[in-house]
Amino acid sequence: MAGRREPGTGLSVRDVVVRYGQRRGHAGTTAVDGVSLDVAAGEVLALLGPSGCGKSSLLRAVAGLEPVAAGTVAFDGADLAGVPVHRRGFGLLFQEGQLFPHRDVAGNVAYGLADRPRAERAERVAELLALVGLDGFGARQVAELSGGEKQRVALARALAPRPRLLLLDEPLSALDRGLRERLAVEIRAVLHATRTTAVFVTHDHDEAFTVADRVAVMSAGRLAQVAAPEELWRAPATRQVAEFLGYQTFLPHDDGLLAVGPAGLRVVDGASGAATGGEVRHGVVVATTFRRGRTEVTVDADLGAGEERLVALADGGVPAVDDKVGVVLDPRGCAVVPGQHR
Amino acid sequence: MSLRRRPRWAWLGWGVAVGVPLVFLAVFFAWPVVALVVQGFFADDGGGGRTLDLSGFAEVLSEPRTWRVVGQTLAQASAGTVLSVLLGLPGAYLLYRCRFPGRTFLRGLVTVPFVLPTVVVGVAFRNLFTPSGPLGWLGWEESFAGIVVALVFFNYSVVVRTVGGLWERLDPRAEQAARALGATPWRAFRTVTLPALGPAVASAASVVFLFCSTAFGVVLVLGGMRYGTIETEIWIRTTQFLDLRAAAVLSVLQLVVVVAALLVSARLRTRRERALQLTGERSGAHPLDLRSVRDALPAAVTAVVVGGLVVLPLAGLVLRSFRGPDGAWSLANYAALGTTGGRNALTVTVWEATANSLRIAAVATLIAVVVGGLVVLVVSRRPRSHGLRRAVGGLDAVFMLPLGVSAVTVGFGFLLTLDRPLGLDVDLRTSGLLVPIAQAVVAIPLVVRTMLPVLRAIDPRLREAAAVLGAPPGRVLASVDLALGARSLGLAVGFAFAVSLGEFGATSFLARPDAATLPVVIYRLVGQPGAENYGMALAASVVLAVLTATVMMVAERMRGDSGGGEF
Secondary structure (H helix, E strand, C coil), rough: CCCCCCCCCEEEEEEEEEEEEEEEEEEEEEEEEEEEECCCCCCEEEEEEECCCCCHHHHHHCCCCCCEEEEEEECCCEEECCCCHHHHEEEEECCCCCCCCCCEEEHHHHHHHHCCCCHHHHHHHHHHHHHHCCCCCCCCCCHHHHHHHHHHHHHEEEEEEEECCCECCCCCCCCCCHHHHHHHHHHHHHHHCCCCCCCEEEHHHHHHHCCCCEEEEEEEEEEEEEECCCHHHCCCCHHHHCCCHHHEEEEEEEEEEEEEECCCCECCCHHHHHHHCCCCCEEEEEEEEEEEEEEEEEEEECCCCCCEEEEEEEEECCCCHHHCEEEECCCEEEEEEEEECC | CCCCCHHHHHHHHHHHHHHHHHHHHHHHHHHHHHHHHHHHHECCCCCEEEEEHHHHHHHCCCCCCCCCHHHHHHHHHHHHHHHHHHHHHHHHHHHHEECCHHHHHHCCCCCHHHCCHHHHHHHHHHHHHHCCCCCHHHHCCCHHHHHHHHHEEEEHHHHHHHHHHHHHHHHHHHHHHHHHHHHHHHHHHHHHHHHHHHHHHHHHHHHHHHHHHCHHHHHHHHHHHCCCCCHHHHHHHCCCCCHHHHHHHHHHHHHHHHHHHHHHEEEEEEEHHHHCCCCCCCCCCCCCCCHHHHHHHHHHHHHHHHHHHHHHHHHHHHHHHHCCCCEECHHHHHHHHHHHHHHHCCCCCCHHHHHHHHHHHHHHHHHHHHHHHHHHHCCCCCCCCHHHHHHHHHHHHCCCCCCCCCCCHHHHHHHCCCCHHHCCCHHHCCCCCCCHHHHHHHHHHHHHHHHHHHHHCCCCHHHHHHCCCCCCCHHHHHHHHHHHHHHHHHHHHCCCCCHHHCCCCHHHHHCCHHHHHHHHHHHHHHCCHHHHHHHHHHHHHHHHHHHHHHHHHHHHHHCCCCCCCCC
């Protein structure tokens, strides 16, 4: 594999292991435990998982910032072992941007273009600032920028040298929610417009589904599932993946489990409950909240796996606490997962 | 197993960066100091060899004079430390928790004494306490009280800056919470603020104790024959009695005191750094309100301290320097700086000594910044391997040692070892390089302490971002570390230059009469009889003080408000 270039095949990660704190007599902790992964040219892959699952370590290993204890990282068929960070031709976007505080916006964006002629450099900087919606910000000081603007500049800086691969390490986590959702859409548009191959690390599944063509779910240093967003949502490979995506309970179902999603349970009143045709179960209301225009009712109910605290959506009136209500499964919000019920 | 291969020259570069400072420290610090210690433990056996002989210890330690000096050292240092802390706390509150016009100026004024050469301070206070001086009626000439006051003058700013720096960043909401829970202002201060400041106060106190217990120039000028420290005693035993063995024993004794103080200081400093992480970045300064006791009391104390302790001696020095030998206002003292003094007290004129000082300080600064800069570069790295990380921490600690070992010991050790360094046939003692090297040894810890916090504060991901963008290691170093550390480099240069200008302990051992520096000349003039020489000493002190203050002001200006440094 090493040495033979295969243009356009993209990133190939094979059995990669990353360890920390190794020294004599100490095995250290294993952050990434034998992960294999491919990212095709032009594809955006999200690496999704809870904090501490090893997704950032994998990203840093690909960038060359973390040594690989075993396995190989290759790009376009060329093994990257021994290639130092600055010769990999990758881009990296950190959580807090890590802009150079002593350079202005243009100076930051131009940093990776040091070997280009001055005129070309200025042109490319202007082009990228326009791309991220910061036309004319070139002379601004970094300290004057808002959090969202800083991340846009960081994105422009990372894209300026036309990296073969862009690595994004939770780039939106430090921003507030509204901005995060808007920027996720913008990042996707920019990545597609520039046809950039990218790996996007996040712990937020909404963000992963917004940005990525495919999502790789990581758990405890291993890959649990790699799939397109709809497929991942429709058919989680394991109970663990389903739990991470927000499926709230698991019921025995044929030879597997029925995973009940956040929208898989509805509150019904007697009449409409009969109309939906599903089996109506009874529960006691613990609390009601109003989120994003819908009423979410927290109920204690037994769906067949013992009494649990669950969340159901209410379309009609808002029930009061301690009311007895009927709840019914909504198949559109449920998925079947292989595995045994505990 | 795929390890990253580094190019061979990168390892070579780091090897040089570690090796040069280590060799420098080994040859110009460890070896002289160890040779000195050996001098105390071993005696010539008559046949050209040496045998272990501890009788020197028994002899020196059985002399009442030794214990008197040790007692005086500890008593002066303790009194100086307690007073510095007691007076420094209100100062820290006023200058870092209150806002008022002229605060920046006052902060600068308070810092001046710390960078003033010890000899100048000695002369200034001596001028104050002479029977004919402004405070002559106190009878503090050649007294314990006089020495302690001068020590407080020096170290007041250490307490104000160390404690104030933390106090400024202390989140005021903790104290506000205590007040809301019904605590009186005094109780809130005692139960919330003071414990939070504890580590900084303790750390400042141990540094002050260290400075006080190794004080040399100021004690030599003010103490006369009756009062001294271990440091001045070493100097007297060496230069007056030529008793090298006793001096060596005293040096060992001093090392014990210093190492103990350093250990306490290091422990308290790590605690302080831990405590700092708990505090918010917001500044809790409020406008000064002289109608409330809370602000008025610290303001009054600070006004008295700054007026009486800082302004009075310096003003007294300057005014007196403009009075000729006959007591009338004149520039006679300054005109005499072009001469070698009454009855040819000096070998060179004061202006020649000034030129010597500037030249030597420039060389010393160059050495200190190069060696200290390499240390900072290495110590600010966080290597991946556990072993290397420990080694880096060790290097950091080793380069703090010269801060604690007295300059007199270093200078004395130079005399013992550097006649034929490493067996080479060059006598460094006559080469003219010896003095700058000794001054550099003293200045290196300051250079490291000034630059290290700034480089350590650089987020390692900034370097990673640069590398990912295609910058090779050299460019990362230049465009991140050097660019962000540039301001602290300016301050470090200033510090090193000021320290070298005023260095007296080691220089007094090593400078030849024809290459005397300004502090050496001043001390010599003070010791000579005659109103003319005394007047010259005052004028020369003013010149040295102005030089030092100018250097520090330029350096401080370069620093801006980016902070950094521990002194």
